[in-house]
Amino acid sequence: MTRQARFILISVPLACIAMAFVETVLRPGYWAKALIRILLFGGAIAAYALRFRNREPKSLFHGASLRSALLLALGAFCVLLGGFALLRPFMDLTAIAAGLGAGQNITADNFPLVALYICAVNSLLEELFFRGFAFLILRRHLDQTAAC
Numbered sequence: 001m002t003r004q005a006r007f008i009l010i011s012v013p014l015a016c017i018a019m020a021f022v023e024t025v026l027r028p029g030y031w032a033k034a035l036i037r038i039l040l041f042g043g044a045i046a047a048y049a050l051r052f053r054n055r056e057p058k059s060l061f062h063g064a065s066l067r068s069a070l071l072l073a074l075g076a077f078c079v080l081l082g083g084f085a086l087l088r089p090f091m092d093l094t095a096i097a098a099g100l101g102a103g104q105n106i107t108a109d110n111f112p113l114v115a116l117y118i119c120a121v122n123s124l125l126e127e128l129f130f131r132g133f134a135f136l137i138l139r140r141h142l143d144q145t146a147a148c
Contacts, residue, residue, distance in 0.1 A: 004052055005141035011044040012134045030104040034117060041129040048133070056137050069124055077119040081112065
């Protein structure tokens with residue numbers, strides 16, 4: 001097993017355990033939790049690139065794939081807001097607002113920004129971390145079955 005494979009096999013579970021600790025024990029506000037997720041997942045990818053001085057993670061950002069991902073994220077954001085607008089008369093918005101506001105401090109004012117973050121940044125980050133870093137790059141150093 002290569003050093004790169006060992007790094008990925010150690011850093012991915014550690015980042016996930018750290019994120020689980022943040023979510024269940026520390027329980028910070030929504031934006032603090034989002035920043036910690038970016039630092040943990042993005043930091044693992046950056047640490048890999050710096051440690052092994054290679055450009056493998058950069059290959060996850062090639063033009064067509066990134067463009068497609070951003071277009072899909074924008075589409076998901078539009079569907080989310082459009083669905084919300086269409087279904088708004090049939091929803092109990094007070095219950096939704098109470099649930100989002102109580103634990104996450106999400107309000108009507110910051111909901112569009114939160115929805116955009118979830119669709120674009122968080123989705124892209126998690127796809128890069130789990131599918132790109134933890135699977136595609138690991139698959140270059142192990143066989144496909146082992147990478148799964």
